[in-house]
Amino acid sequence: MSRDTIFSKIRSAISELDCKAEHPGFEDDTIVSSSRLGSDSPKAAFKRNFEAVNGRVMNSCDEVVALLHEQGQTHGYCDPELMESVGQRLVDAGLEVETSYDRERYDDYAFGITRATGAIAESGSLILDDAKTSDRLAALSPWVHVAVLRESEILRTIPEALGRLNTSRNIIWATGPSKTADVEGILIEGVHGPGEQIALFVD
Amino acid sequence: MVNRQPIDVYAHDIGEEKQASVLSGSASSTEKRLSALFNDYDDPNALRKLAGGIKDHTLHHLDRYLEQTEASLKRNGGHVHFADTADDAREAVLSILKERELTRLTKSKSMASEEIHLNDYLTEQGIEVLESDLGEFIIQLDGDTPSHIVRPIIHKNRREIARSFQRGGIATDYNDDPETITRRARVHLREKYMQAEAVITGGNFISAESGRVVLVTNEGNSRFGMAPSRVHIALVGIEKLVPTDRDLAVFLNLLGRSATGQQLTVYTEFISGPKDEGQPSGPEEMHVVLMNNGRTDVLASNCREILRCIRCSACQNVCPVYRQASGHAYRSPYGGPVGAVLSPILFGDKFPELADLPKASSLCGACNEVCPVDIPIPDLLLRLRDKAKREHIPQPGDLPMAPFATLATSPAIWRTAMTMSKAMNHLPIHVAPVRPLQDWLGQRTLPDWHGGDFRKWLKSRREN
Numbered sequence: 267m268s269r270d271t272i273f274s275k276i277r278s279a280i281s282e283l284d285c286k287a288e289h290p291g292f293e294d295d296t297i298v299s300s301s302r303l304g305s306d307s308p309k310a311a312f313k314r315n316f317e318a319v320n321g322r323v324m325n326s327c328d329e330v331v332a333l334l335h336e337q338g339q340t341h342g343y344c345d346p347e348l349m350e351s352v353g354q355r356l357v358d359a360g361l362e363v364e365t366s367y368d369r370e371r372y373d374d375y376a377f378g379i380t381r382a383t384g385a386i387a388e389s390g391s392l393i394l395d396d397a398k399t400s401d402r403l404a405a406l407s408p409w410v411h412v413a414v415l416r417e418s419e420i421l422r423t424i425p426e427a428l429g430r431l432n433t434s435r436n437i438i439w440a441t442g443p444s445k446t447a448d449v450e451g452i453l454i455e456g457v458h459g460p461g462e463q464i465a466l467f468v469d
Numbered sequence: 470m471v472n473r474q475p476i477d478v479y480a481h482d483i484g485e486e487k488q489a490s491v492l493s494g495s496a497s498s499t500e501k502r503l504s505a506l507f508n509d510y511d512d513p514n515a516l517r518k519l520a521g522g523i524k525d526h527t528l529h530h531l532d533r534y535l536e537q538t539e540a541s542l543k544r545n546g547g548h549v550h551f552a553d554t555a556d557d558a559r560e561a562v563l564s565i566l567k568e569r570e571l572t573r574l575t576k577s578k579s580m581a582s583e584e585i586h587l588n589d590y591l592t593e594q595g596i597e598v599l600e601s602d603l604g605e606f607i608i609q610l611d612g613d614t615p616s617h618i619v620r621p622i623i624h625k626n627r628r629e630i631a632r633s634f635q636r637g638g639i640a641t642d643y644n645d646d647p648e649t650i651t652r653r654a655r656v657h658l659r660e661k662y663m664q665a666e667a668v669i670t671g672g673n674f675i676s677a678e679s680g681r682v683v684l685v686t687n688e689g690n691s692r693f694g695m696a697p698s699r700v701h702i703a704l705v706g707i708e709k710l711v712p713t714d715r716d717l718a719v720f721l722n723l724l725g726r727s728a729t730g731q732q733l734t735v736y737t738e739f740i741s742g743p744k745d746e747g748q749p750s751g752p753e754e755m756h757v758v759l760m761n762n763g764r765t766d767v768l769a770s771n772c773r774e775i776l777r778c779i780r781c782s783a784c785q786n787v788c789p790v791y792r793q794a795s796g797h798a799y800r801s802p803y804g805g806p807v808g809a810v811l812s813p814i815l816f817g818d819k820f821p822e823l824a825d826l827p828k829a830s831s832l833c834g835a836c837n838e839v840c841p842v843d844i845p846i847p848d849l850l851l852r853l854r855d856k857a858k859r860e861h862i863p864q865p866g867d868l869p870m871a872p873f874a875t876l877a878t879s880p881a882i883w884r885t886a887m888t889m890s891k892a893m894n895h896l897p898i899h900v901a902p903v904r905p906l907q908d909w910l911g912q913r914t915l916p917d918w919h920g921g922d923f924r925k926w927l928k929s930r931r932e933n
Contacts, residue, residue: 268761269551272707275765275927282769286529289712290522297516297718299509302732315732318741367749369663369697389733395750403696403750406689407659424733425718431681435545436751441733444689447605447649448620450490450627451497457603458658459689459736462779 289294293440297421298423299388308387308420312465315390319442321463327355330412330466333423334361334377339410343367347399348414351468352379367404378404378460382413385420385465389441392465393427396436411460413440417469474825474910479798480790481911487624491616491795494623495786497832501730502783502839506723509732520719521843527677527710528768534677534710535759538835541680545742555585558760562587562669562702563594567634568836571596571666571700575658577691578616579671581704581760581781583802584815587669598669601690603654610637611778613896616796616804618782619728624795626863659693668694668752672705673779674720675757678713681741682757685724692736701743701752707759708768708776720779723841727781741754765816772849775810777842784836784846790829799826806836810849824862827853887920894918 280286304311313323324330334340334356344353346365353363356379367375380400384393392413398403405411421427431437444459455461483491505738506513527534542549550565552558558581566572574591576582576598588609591598600609604621608614610633615621622630629805640653647666670691674683682703684691695701711717725731744751767776785805796804800823801812808824816823827850836846857864876883894917899910 268553268557271553272534272551272759272761272765273532275553275761276535276707276768278527278775279765280531283529287525289520289526290519292519292719294718295768296519297722299722299732300508319731319735326680369750372659372663383670391733391737396751397745399748402692406693406696414627420624425715428714428718431679431714431739435740435745437739438692439730439733439737441735441737445687445735446603446651447687447729448607448622449604449630449650451494451620452647454648457655457688457690458601458662458693 294423294425297425303388303422308422309417309467311387311422312385312390312420315388316385316392316442316465317390319390321390321392321442324464324466327352327466330464331356331359331361333411333462333464335359337375337410341374342379342408342410343375343401343404344379345381345404347382347400348379352412352414352466367401369403372403372407375404375408377410377412378406378408379412379414380405382415382465383419384427384430385415386422386424386439387420388423389439391427391439391441392463393421394438394440395432395434396438397434402436406459409456409460410462410464411440412464412466414466414468416461417467473823473911474828475800475826476790476794476798476829479631480794483793483795483798486626487795488793490626490897491624492792494617494620495788495792498730499786502727502786505726505730505732506663509726515722516719517841517843517883518651520723520841521777523716523719524842525774527712528708528773530767531707531710534712535707537677538675538680538710538759541677542757545680547680547742547757550756550758551849552758552760552762555762558585558758558762559587559590561758563591563596564590564668565700565702566596569667569700572671573597575599575601575662575665575694575698576669577607577671577686577694578621579669579704580802581671581762582669583615584762585760587704599658599665601662601694602659602686603651603688603690606654606658607633607803610634610639614797615802617785618780618803618807620782624797651812658690660781662693663697665694665698667700667702667905668698669702669704670694672703672709672757673724675705675710676712676714676717677710677740681714681739683721683806684738684740685721685736686738686768687729687731687735692738695740695752696750697754697806700754700756701740701741702756702758704758704760706764707761708764712846724779724781727783727839727841763817766817767811768815770814771852772810772814774844775807775814775846775849776846778807778811779842780807781841783839783841787835787839788836789831789833794829798829806830806846806850807844810846810853815854820860821862824853824857825864827851827857828864884921887924890918890920
């Protein structure tokens with residue numbers, strides 16, 4: 267019933283308009299920030315913008331190990347498909363790595379290693395596609411999230427990324443660690459999601 | 470005659486601490502927000518006009534886009550519910566929960582839900598609803614209402630929050646360090662997320678073409694709320710539609726920059742249905758409640774441009790009246806300039822009570838300048854003042870005009886009045902026991918009377 271009422275109210279409201287606005291249309295150039303994108307490579311632009319929002323870019327598992335050691339994180343989760351390329355290196359370095367995420371023990375995972383399907387250079391965002399993430403909670407509840415991707419997967423602009431949303435039912439762009447400024451405008455990272463957001467390139 | 474507008478009373482009675490919080494909170498990042506636009510674009514105004522144009526187009530063809538949205542959502546495996554009134558919306562949410570016997574929910578920030586007082590309603594029905602945005606969580610703890618669209622607790626300082634945490638049993642000791650406050654909320658809320666059976670969110674945009682519901686948060690609370698929940702309910706106003714996914718680029722770029730000076734909000738989530746088969750986490754059912762609740766009245770009014778609003782709060786932050794009076798002075802979830810236009814028409818049956826809001830503005834135009842969808846707010850405020858006049862709603866400052874007409878049409882009386890009134894400069898009128906005069910002077914300073922000076926000058930000039 268509500269449906270019909272709403273539609274008839276809308277039609278009656280807009281029937282009184284003298285003229286109806288056309289879609290203005292636009293070129294990508296209007297909405298892409300060329301200063302954000304810069305003239306360097308997509309990876310360099312991604313790094314610059316991702317670091318500007320306090321994300322960390324890493325190019326080897328050793329860097330990840332060093333950070334986890336530094337922060338005293340010893341136990342975490344790794345997507346089984348990434349065990350060979352990433353997880354095993356962490357195990358070799360003395361860290362405990364599980365390949366299944368048990369939500370009953372969500373507090374046990376200090377780090378989570380999952381796939382990113384891409385990144386956006388212009389905004390410094392990681393693209394996490396649920397269909398290709400082993401468990402979305404594993405990319406969210408640990409303090410450190412390591413998103414694993416390849417340089418060739420970086421897209422240049424936001425319009426380009428929107429054009430490639432594909433059919434997945436849940437895609438999230440993560441532009442840095444979780445944050446808030448609710449208390450007196452003071453920036454605090456790691457509210458509900460990760461306090462450390464890492465992009466690890468495996469090429 | 471009404472003595473004083475309610476909004477003025479709020480501004481007058483606001484405590485010093487609260488006003489300091491609102492003032493510093495709203496003023497603090499103005500430069501950051503502006504530079505985020507002006508450093509990144511050669512012509513940010515072109516972008517604002519483009520965004521306004523796309524919204525106008527969508528609103529002018531809302532029947533078509535709403536139909537398309539419905540079809541897209543269904544195609545994706547979502548359930549669509551239409552709610553014409555606040556009651557319809559509350560009942561739609563409740564029946565989804567009741568049919569599935571779901572009693573524990575988390576909720577991420579939604580202005581639409583504030584509009585219909587959804588939390589109170591569900592709580593009365595025996596359902597446990599927990600706000601998960603840090604600011605809204607604190608609002609709920611205090612039984613307070615949000616006073617800002619993006620930063621609901623802009624009116625509170627850390628000491629109050631620390632006391633609320635102690636009182637609400639979130640912490641056993643008093644600690645007002647913002648980082649500690651945040652960590653405590655993190656620990657408390659994730660336990661609740663994991664126990665929740667359903668999650669309620671709003672929706673920042675819906676793409677009609679794809680049926681993607683777009684949610685943006687900085688904290689990641691909507692994402693966390695959805696991951697362990699079985700049922701997702703998105704409550705979305707019908708004005709939130711955009712035609713295509715590509716159009717989202719315009720709005721996402723403007724929303725983060727205008728709201729907080731970020732290029733993009735940290736988490737931008739595109740949801741087009743329940744989770745994929747085989748995924749361990751994520752809702753099995755997705756429901757979208759498309760709510761009218763007065764929006765078609767706004768669409769039919771001469772202030773329909775306000776429906777372009779993407780709830781970035783930029784107009785609140787720059788408004789000199791908002792900064793002094795706080796969001797609560799606007800008596801609806803929408804404070805500041807957007808609320809001054811939206812609330813009186815959206816809640817149409819309350820127009821007489823809210824008719825003071827459009828008057829509480831100096832028409833300085835700062836709100837229009839920062840609006841990412843270029844809403845001509847000062848013009849709309851004038852249209853609403855006109856509406857109030859036409860509907861004969863009594864307002865302060867409505868002086869009887871007949872004596873003035875007599876004065877102004879009789880040169881002799883006018884001349885005498887001009888000169889005689891100079892005596893007022895020597896009278897203690899600021900303490901005169903005339904109530905309307907005192908109300909008027911309570912918010913203004915009267916300059917010295919110079920009446921008759923021009924005539925005198927002209928006369929002496931002729932004589933020379």
